Amino acid sequence: MTPFEPYVPLCPSTSQTVPVRGLRYHVRRWGDPALACAERPPLVMLHGWMDVGASFQFVVDALAAPRHVVAPDWRGFGLTEAPGTDTYWFADYLADLDALLDQLAPGQPVDLLGHSMGGNVAMLYAGIRPERIRRLVNLEGFGMPGNTPDEAPSRYRRWLDELKVPQRLRSYDSPQAVAERLCRNNPLLRPDRAAWLAQHWARRDEASGQWVILGDPAHKRVNPVLYRKEEVLACWQRIGAPVLWVEGDRTDVARWWGDRYPRTEFEARLAVVPRVERHVLSPAGHMLHHDQPEALARRIEAFLDAPGD
Template sequence: MNPAPVYQARRTARSVFVTVRGLRYHLLAWGDASLATPERPPLVLLHGWMDVAASFQFMVDALSADRYVVAADWRGFGLTDASGQDGYWFTDYLGDLDALLDHPELGLAGRAVDLLGHSMGGNVVMLYAGVRPGRIRRLVNLEGFGMPATVPDEAPGRYARWLDELKTPMQLRRYDSLAEVAARLRKTNPLLGEDKAAWLAPHWARQDGDGRWRILGDTAHKRSNPQLYRVDEVLACWKRIEAPLLWVEGDRTDVAKWWGHRYPRSEFEQRLAVVAKVQRQLLAPAGHMLHHDQPEALAQRLETFLG
């Protein structure tokens, strides 16, 4: 059997390691700070759950102009240290992002940035743009829908479930080869090209001493979150967003598959309406991983929005 073709990156990223809130953080950087101007500030990219910074390579390659782009592996993902705690919380992601934007080695401190987040990362950047509105020039949310609303009566059951899970070791499946890792990526997202899956696999997994491959994600990410998702608090942040927002989604994304009737699309539209300046884009054919499915179309719309 012939090996799968491997995607050839157009722009070369360099790895950068910095200390953030006691953790060794890994970032990828394309270009350097000398490319940044007030009209074209640094573009900061933040990935979603069970993903890595390298996931944005295809979109960055499709940008027509060189610019300074930075993508971070969130804590407990990729090559960034795990938290060493029993779970991961939005407050820690906010703290990490704030520290990254102020870090003297990244060339981001003291200036507004263009900020993009996908899925979980999209949820984080929306909160951050409301908490620190002056730090964001343009904001991009790739399918960061938020979470279903909760009510206080759910708290006892969620705490109990979390306590039970603390007694059970969490595990992630391991794979015998990179080809199996690539196949796993394509099973999750059938629109992901074979060449892109082959390129992404070694960035998404690492080989252990026994020769098997493990996903670069802390198993603690699989535990239930005992904290309730308080929509009123989230919307209080969203209302304070000053930057223009570009909302992008794929035509094949069906939120009902994730949450059923607990979080209908109509409720998301009501939430998004509190943001003052919103532009929308729909990519087709594309699912939740739209930066994999339509990187060229996404890059084009991104550059038009960023100006």
Template sequence: MTPYAVRRESHSDFLTLRGLRYHVRQWGDESLVTPDRPPLVLLHGWMDVGASFQFLVDELASIEGPDRWIIAPDWRGFGLTETPQADGYWFPDYLGDLDALLDTLLAHAPADQQIDLVGHSMGGNVVMLYGGIRPKRIRRLVNLEGFGQPASRPEDAPGRYAKWLDELKEPSSLSSYKSVDGVARRLQKNNPLLPTDRADWLAAHWSAPDAAGDWRILGDPNHKRSNANIYRKEEALACWAAIEAPLLWVEGDQTDTDRWWAGRYTKAEFHERLSVVRRVEKHMLSPAGHMLHHDQPRALAERLKAFLGA
């Protein structure tokens, strides 16, 4: 198998954001920004890293050239970003980190500088909230399978808090692997559509060897704990309704939401919720599952180019 060949190289920076040492992967820099090509910010999902977007960046560069500043941070507790001294992770912190990241990277930009914002899965849920909270900051918004969560009821709160308290009593852990090849094969087990060359490349960015020589996922095990807060659908939809930017929604034809929610929340219900957003363009990629930026990076890049240039 020929190793995956990166076509557009990135560079890493470390920034202090809200007291945490944040790793930010960048392709290009602010000198590439034009009114038609503002900074493009890519936000990864749960148990992922910013490097996960390399295949998409490569395909985008092959279609339109490398003249775009692209930014992909590792969320707190993932990748090379520092892990906070806390027992859990909350969406307000992701919003705060994103706001601080943009304030820092765009410190010398005009006050009205907008960005194009893309989020996958958990990152997609973040961008939908942020798009309504900071609507003037976003020129184009892209959600890659950030479905939100099943609706909850206030009476669900006692049980959720109790579950969280119970989980605090048990240490969290993630599996380890004897080699980086073991990590790559796990990635392919999770996603059978992932080609071997991409899996091998991802594994080296998704994990690192520990002192004993075992390879461990670059993610805080505390991410596995239940969130103490119930999902408040009405609050989320109020943020979605405040989005002013055009929204591109992209999903994979093989994504099975029943695997996550067992019928408690369907794709049909999600699309009904999405109707609160004023301008939405929808696309489905095939064959593709939840990791559609790994499965169909070329097709996704073509959709992005058309949408961002519209």
């Protein structure tokens, strides 16, 4: 296959490492911090599972007006340290975000955007610390199927069994092979964007010469803690900020969860959030920030810059 020519960013980012709860956290920044003010606070972007903060580059490039944007790599992803654990706990993402905001935007509200897992973290955090969020953007952070207590024994058993098995992620011969994998996963992803993402999604292992994914394999293990829908909704109900919900027209949640989490249940959950503006992008799938960054940027800017509280 002809090698992909990498995308060239219009607004290059800078990298920063900050201490967060005993870990060296990697944070990507775009724009001058001096651009931030009460009406246009820092925009903090939270990536999803098996992704990295650099994933938002195309959206940042599509913003019409310069803005101070910050995107961390979650613990165990990208260039942020892994905690050396065999299991990842969702509450740690909330605590990491809280500590990051204390450093990056002390004493001031921010605009918060999250994709997928990052959207789930953002929604919970906005209900737990409503005073810290001016406006909230959720990109396909649907949440998870609800669980019942009787599922606990089998979940714990599965977790214990998985602890006995080393977890691994596939490696690749070259960045081109990584880019081709990204394109197979998402047919809407442009080859140049895939080539650029591959350089941030993986790195060369000096010992083997292979390109390895920048994600701790322990992320693949099931979490023994059941998803408690009622607790999540209690947090969602307390979100004080206006919420922008954006999804892709090709996203099919039934492919992920079958009948365990029907679309009607998600609609009922989202109805508890006090103020929600909704949009669908087309053509776009779950990685809508890769598929339609220009259209998404327009929606984000219109929402963040609209008058009101």
